[in-house]
Amino acid sequence: MSSLTGARRSLGGPIVRVAVALSLAFATLAIAVGYWGVVRAPELTRSPYDAAVIAASRSVPRGRILDRTGKVLARNKKDANGELYRVYAGPAISPVVGYASPRYGRAGLERAYDAELSGLAGDPLRDPFRKFGSDPYDPKDLTLSLSFDLQRAAARALGDQRGAVVMLDPRTGEILALVSNPSFDANAVTDPTTAQKAFKALLADPSEPLLPRATLGRYVPGSVFKIVTAIAGLGSGAVTPKTTYPEQPGAEKDGLVVDGYTIHDGHHPETGSRALGLVGATEVSCNIWYSLTGLATGGDALTEYARRMGFDAPLPFDLPTAVSQVTGGGGAAPGGFQDDVELANAAYGQGETFVTPLQMALVAATIADHGTLMKPHLVTAMTGDNGTRTLGPERMANVISAADAQAITVAMQQAVEGKLGGQFTTGAKVPGVPTAGKSGTAELGGTGEPHSWFIGFAPADAPTIAIAVLVEKGGRGAEAAAPIAGDLMTRYLKMDLP
């Protein structure tokens, strides 16, 4: 054999191996195509960056959004080029409804329910021939539990003040009003002629109008948090409505010392040497009583009952929510508190406690619904080509017994209607209707005004509305938040909504 043939023969092996290697490489590509075309396809085809979605949003009429009476909150309009854009009923609904803009994306419900509103019905995999059909899009109309009139009234009530109002029906969890101030005009963002300027201005505005404070704002609660402490105290059995503390009257003058830290009661008139129980302590918003109750309840139980109402996790809700917390956590004491001092402070709402207005509304709703918390929701129905799908009320948790809730109701009613209590909650009472509630003055430290809070419900015997009002740096609870709450609850009860 010549070396020529011998050498040539040994080329065959490596060639085959190269062929195999290249085939494997191409097989990898085949797998990749399958991955993008099948596995990731449903997610990608609904993403707002997808060209088909963007194109559809300009030509396929997006679903409308209606309030509970059928009033149109969001609808479509054609611009000069024949492309569609969104039009909204007013700036009051912007924190809830948001906006849908081809350039600036989506916010609020427009974002959360984007797939339904733009009509991306169907799963590309399960229905591979759908795209061969002539009408692949089925936009849905959304019906909300919101009342446009109530929403507007709440926005007007806040006026120029920064803050939030949350109103819901405690029996079903339906949200009737969700207002944040400052708000913005979504129409300016979606109208093609004003969009760019308006959005730039909104981003540059230092008061952050795009931030929905009702759901994403976290604030020091102040005395409204005492209701949570009461819930935990009664629910865990650490205290009863009749529990009194012998050291409490003395501490009114000298302060309560906890581990070297002195807790003062600054805001209530002398109750003398009377030892207070639940009702009395709630009526005058007694920090001492609540600190002692908090210590008696213990960190574990306090956080546990708080969690039942939605603390320490995003709330299950149609819109994104911030997490409310009882403590910053990381402490060695039970429940994650650093020590008893932090627990005592948290018990009257001044520790490392941060809450969203929506969360506090849920606390009120818990008491109003006899200890059961219903899941908050905005969307009650979706209507498409194939009919309407309704979304009914859902129970979120059993927090405490009806008896305990009743005891707290009595205390909260006293806080609004009692002679002493009424001084803290001026204006909160609905004329002619038993009203329950709690005001709060959240000290922020430093020299600024405190936040003004109020949570409550009416009628106290058979509540149909629960409310939470926050006015940022509004002063004492009675000054700002309480009158707004009273006004709105009065208006709601007069409206007699369906």
Next chain:
Amino acid sequence: MDGLLLVLWVARLLFLLLLYVFLYRVVRTLLRDLRAAAREPTATLGRLVVVASPGSEPPAGHVFALQAITTLGRDVNNSIVVDDPFASTEHAVLTSRDGTWYIEDLGSTNGSHVNGQAVNGVATIGFGDELQIGQVRFRLERPRV
């Protein structure tokens, strides 16, 4: 779905189908080709070893696998190209019939020789015999089993 849509639907699927028909036929040809190549070595009826070759084509020592009909000559279209100035363009044909090998001279200028003897028209050639075309000498050998 109206008629046009249906036809369009059919056309789209048909296009994809035809791509695969094409691929299928190609792959079938490939496999047939590979199988034939793999089978070749055992189908030889004989081997022609180049004993002596003053030029470069065919190289000395090279072994050709023989099929039933093998042409020899200077033209590039021959099965065995003998690039020798004393070989004609179409010099001779080696044929195997019923197990016997025949060499036929195609009217070449310098003739074909088996074991030194000139070939007149057709002659038999056996295993181990030497064939001379021009200045190139071959030896016919059995196929390797």
Next chain:
Amino acid sequence: MTVGTTPVRSVGSAQRGRAGSFGPIRPHWRWVEMRLLLIAALALVVGSISLSGALTGGLTLYDAQTLLTYLAALAAGHVALVLAGRRADQILLPVMGLLGGISLLLMQRLPQDLVTQHWFDMSVGLAQVQLVWLVLGITITSILGIVVRSDSWLRRYKYTWAAAGVGLLLLTFVLGAEVNGQRLTLQVGPFSGQPSEFLKVILVVFLAGYLSENRSLLMEQDTRLGPLRLPPFPYLAPMVVMWAIALGIVVIQRDLGAALLFFGVFLAMVYVATGRVSLVVIGLVLFVLGSLLMANLFDHVRQRIDVWLDPFADPLGAGYQVVQGLHAFARGGLFGTGLGAGLPTIGGRIPIPEVHTDFPLAALGEELGIIGILAILGLYLVLVERGLRIGAAAADDFRALLAVGLALVVGIQAFIIAAGNLKVLPLTGVTLPFISYGGSSILANSIVVGLLLALSDKGVEPPPRPSSGGRWQRLRQRDSI
């Protein structure tokens, strides 16, 4: 007696496939090729009808003139090969034809104003320009397949070819115009082209010659470097030079794809020539080291890698192109949206940038679906396989290495850009052979197929005998005959 007289074609012969003879013309039927071309033509006609249905609503051929011109060119190429009596491979031309036809359908479907050229006072759009290049390509392939009867011009002058290649490269380094952050294009008067496309062919020619000549040396002799057994250092030199050139291309031209392609083909050819895995391993190590070095030193490299790892991190900025490509595959799903029915436009523009050069696979993925893409990948694999087969059956080492190298240059390039589209590799600027828009790309790849046709022809002049004499003599010789 004169030595080396040119052989005269004789008349008549009893060989299967001959269709008789007409004077100097001896046709040889190519049935397999004809049948495949017919299926391809049918597929393209159906595709054109489907396209027209989606775009115009009527069931006719979309732009019949363009399609029929193309099919006529393919037929002419086939007939030319038949008349010339070539016994070359019968699968290469149909596969190339089908890929080109798919490209034509795609270019017809895309907005024509993506490319505007002015020829003879006429303004021609995308599809027309592509048609011209494709027809030119078929012509070149056929001509090479018919005319190339000997490989001595490639074999003999390999160092000349190498010098020409390096010269072209340097020219592009210095004079290249920067397009999209890459210095790929060379502009001479009104013509602009991408020399890297032709460079890859020159590289393969040179390597085939060099490696076939020094094969036994590379295989047998060793230098020990610790536990490694390496070929003698003088023979490692080209390897290091190659590595340096690849790095240079990345740095100066910013053409990651070409660097990847050159280095990949080089490693594969070295492996085929020597069968030594150790060389491949060393090559890969050098490559990884080089990539890390590049990534750390150069922002544009790092950016490419960042976008590759998570394009969704910046879907409107750096990652936009890749993200839009992936969305196209997602919209396509299993069967695609149908030719002409996908690629939604936003404001009249297709959302995928450079879809006709960098992302034709994504566009086809959207319109033909997974099923279609698998078929196209299959076509490339078949093309490469034929080339490797031609290499395995070649008469000597040079031809074998040349065929293997040519086949891989197309296959690896297709892999690199397809992987870039699918986020399997970072996106690079190489073209998808025969499908991407681009004259240089089509011409260079047509040359590749033409050479493969020539190499597969059993009637081509046989290879010269390797030079006799010792290793020392081989070391001293520069160009062998």
